[in-house]
Amino acid sequence: METKVQRSKTLVEEICAIPGGEGILDCIQCGTCSASCPNASRMDHTPRMLIAMARAGMREEVLSSNAMWFCASCYLCTVRCPRDIKPTELMHALECLAVRQSLSNERTRTPIMYRSFSDFVYSIGSVPEVGFMTWFYLLSNPLRALKMAPLALSLLKHGRMSIKARRLKPEAERQLRAILDKAEVLGGMS
Amino acid sequence: MKYYTYFPGCSSSDGGAKAYGSSALAVAKALDVELVELEDWNCCGSTPYTSVDELASLCTSARNLALAEKRGLDLVTPCSSCYVILSRTNSHLKEYPELRVKVGKALAAGDLEYHGTVRVRHLLDILVNDIGLDEIASRVKRDLSGLKVAPYYGCQVVRPGPSFDHPESPQSLDRLIESLGAEATPFPLKARCCGGSLIIPEEDVALGLVNKLLDSAVGGGAECIITVCPLCQTNLDVYQGRVNKKFKTHYKIPVLFFTQLVGLAMGMGIKELGIEKCIVSAEKILAGYIER
Ligand code: SF4
Numbered sequence: 090m091e092t093k094v095q096r097s098k099t100l101v102e103e104i105c106a107i108p109g110g111e112g113i114l115d116c117i118q119c120g121t122c123s124a125s126c127p128n129a130s131r132m133d134h135t136p137r138m139l140i141a142m143a144r145a146g147m148r149e150e151v152l153s154s155n156a157m158w159f160c161a162s163c164y165l166c167t168v169r170c171p172r173d174i175k176p177t178e179l180m181h182a183l184e185c186l187a188v189r190q191s192l193s194n195e196r197t198r199t200p201i202m203y204r205s206f207s208d209f210v211y212s213i214g215s216v217p218e219v220g221f222m223t224w225f226y227l228l229s230n231p232l233r234a235l236k237m238a239p240l241a242l243s244l245l246k247h248g249r250m251s252i253k254a255r256r257l258k259p260e261a262e263r264q265l266r267a268i269l270d271k272a273e274v275l276g277g278m279s
Numbered sequence: 280m281k282y283y284t285y286f287p288g289c290s291s292s293d294g295g296a297k298a299y300g301s302s303a304l305a306v307a308k309a310l311d312v313e314l315v316e317l318e319d320w321n322c323c324g325s326t327p328y329t330s331v332d333e334l335a336s337l338c339t340s341a342r343n344l345a346l347a348e349k350r351g352l353d354l355v356t357p358c359s360s361c362y363v364i365l366s367r368t369n370s371h372l373k374e375y376p377e378l379r380v381k382v383g384k385a386l387a388a389g390d391l392e393y394h395g396t397v398r399v400r401h402l403l404d405i406l407v408n409d410i411g412l413d414e415i416a417s418r419v420k421r422d423l424s425g426l427k428v429a430p431y432y433g434c435q436v437v438r439p440g441p442s443f444d445h446p447e448s449p450q451s452l453d454r455l456i457e458s459l460g461a462e463a464t465p466f467p468l469k470a471r472c473c474g475g476s477l478i479i480p481e482e483d484v485a486l487g488l489v490n491k492l493l494d495s496a497v498g499g500g501a502e503c504i505i506t507v508c509p510l511c512q513t514n515l516d517v518y519q520g521r522v523n524k525k526f527k528t529h530y531k532i533p534v535l536f537f538t539q540l541v542g543l544a545m546g547m548g549i550k551e552l553g554i555e556k557c558i559v560s561a562e563k564i565l566a567g568y569i570e571r
């Protein structure tokens with residue numbers, strides 16, 4: 090039971106509480122992850138820096154960073170880290186924390202895409218690509234939807250756009266929703 | 280006959296990579312492999328979802344594993360992303376007991392339980408290691424000699440592992456191409472990232488990565504690329520035009536699913552394998568081989 094007198098958790102403690110996040114304590118700051126990362130140059134802080142900042146308790150800066158949202162889950166850092174830390178998992182943990190604290194992030198659209206994705210999974214259990222993309226573009230920037238029209242048309246022409254979403258059987262849909270509702274009551278990973 | 284439970288994933292079932300799913304099934308059948316689709320599967324729990332709500336994503340994923348466990352067979356998917364997500368759910372549940380308890384409770388709300396016994400496999404692994412290259416070579420009916428093919432692994436079929444191939448310089452797809460009678464070309468970036476789903480929210484970043492990949496494949500002399508993942512195929516094929524526009528390049532290299540190449544070698548037709556669905560047309564480079 091949490092009580093109000095408890096001191097609030099430090100950022101590192103919060104990260105460690107997320108499965109996969111505990112590796113942050115073992116980092117030796119060698120920079121192998123940053124050097125391996127295909128998107129490091131687009132990140133405002135490299136993976137190694139992000140780890141250092143988190144350990145220094147720079148909550149605001151870390152959780153509003155765009156770095157984790159540029160992670161493509163290529164796992165190159167993870168197979169190379171000499172300390173077996175799984176920086177990819179750390180990136181996921183930071184994304185979770187950032188979303189949880191709903192610090193708005195104006196420097197990347199990725200969080201919005203992820204949100205639209207999970208809306209679909211919750212409601213119908215699968216991800217119809219057309220619906221998903223439309224939903225995403227509408228949430229983020231309707232003008233981009235227009236720019237992508239030629240690409241959508243060429244997919245359509247090649248029979249690669251299905252307009253209808255695949256639906257689970259009603260009882261399976263109910264089962265999935267019961268599981269997810271329970272997960273929500275159980276309140277996250279940590 | 281070999282038997283597996285099959286998890287097509289959203290893209291290969293009836294999304295943009297339908298042709299991957301249908302060619303996978305056709306090839307499996309011809310190789311005496313029975314892939315029985317997991318009944319009422321849902322989204323694998325996909326990466327984007329993982330970032331927003333970890334527990335919900337694990338539970339989504341675990342429902343599939345729980346359903347598969349009832350059948351007691353290996354769970355096979357052609358999608359590298361589904362492969363990583365489902366495997367990660369397995370390893371997370373093994374590594375973190377508290378998580379296992381929570382996921383167990385959530386599954387129970389849907390009258391399911393999961394004991395962690397399902398082996399998640401990628402379709403490439405099945406072809407190369409269960410069926411075997413000699414067996415595949417013995418089924419080849421069409422002469423593909425001279426066809427130069429770049430083997431694109433991407434990331435998630437070999438990483439984070441432990442996997443059936445080397446995490447940075449894998450060989451299985453190269454060997455598969457050779458056993459089909461075609462030529463695997465040198466492709467230094469064959470296990471590097473295509474940007475994955477970042478292509479939607481951060482197109483510029485992903486296009487930059489795709490550009491490097493295409494350059495590496497073409498530089499090795501390839502006439503076409505084969506992939507083992509719907510996301511990779513989409514980024515390299517569907518977005519090839521956007522790369523050309525952005526970087527003033529002139530790539531025109533077809534990108535096939537590996538199952539389509541296997542099917543071709545086994546004598547199946549372009550239509551049957553859905554090859555006409557490639558945005559960058561493959562018919563021209565394949566025409567000579569079809570008529571041989
Ligand atoms: S590679 Fe591992 S040890 Fe080195 S900086 Fe990155 S996380 Fe730390």
Ligand code: SF4
Nearest residue numbers: 126160161163164166
């Ligand atoms: S997994 Fe993410 S952080 Fe690690 S190298 Fe790949 S893109 Fe960079």
